[in-house]
Amino acid sequence: MTKITLIVGDESNDGHGRKESFTIQTNVSRKDFLKAFEKGSKKLGFDLRDECEGYQESAISEGAVDSLVANGIVNKDRMTLSSNGKVVIEEDSTWDHGFMMLFTEIVRLGNPKITFGESKSENIHIGGYGLFY
Numbered sequence: 001m002t003k004i005t006l007i008v009g010d011e012s013n014d015g016h017g018r019k020e021s022f023t024i025q026t027n028v029s030r031k032d033f034l035k036a037f038e039k040g041s042k043k044l045g046f047d048l049r050d051e052c053e054g055y056q057e058s059a060i061s062e063g064a065v066d067s068l069v070a071n072g073i074v075n076k077d078r079m080t081l082s083s084n085g086k087v088v089i090e091e092d093s094t095w096d097h098g099f100m101m102l103f104t105e106i107v108r109l110g111n112p113k114i115t116f117g118e119s120k121s122e123n124i125h126i127g128g129y130g131l132f133y
Helices: 030-044 062-070 095-110
Strands: 002-009 019-026 079-081 087-089 116-118
Touching: 002 030, 002 095, 019 095, 030 062, 030 095
Parallel strands: none
Antiparallel strands: 002 019, 019 116, 079 087
16 A cells, blocks of 8 residues: 555645645555546546635636536535635535545546545654744
8 A cells, every 4th residue: 555645735835834634545656646637637627736726716616516526526416606606515524625535536537446545644743843933
């Protein structure tokens, strides 16, 4: 099994500095995981990584949602239209977790034989507060 950390948000910390990381375990290499994502994206006709890229852009485009619905990835009943005309997918969890789940479902669309699940890790704070100023 390969551990992969998926990062949602400002990875480079040059903007708002907010991000979430999700570590998953999968039965393929990082390269094959990304290859499956590319294949799934091609089937959908869009790349999820191009969605929600602008500052405070927290909804994916209606065309992307239509493709996700048509391919059975999301249910139209779980969506609302935001004030800017984009669609927000309502999840039982946080939006960043929902975005990560969309990514992994696109991977699965690209290669249905890929298996994965979230992998929990424990953090240990080792000090060093004064190192950053």
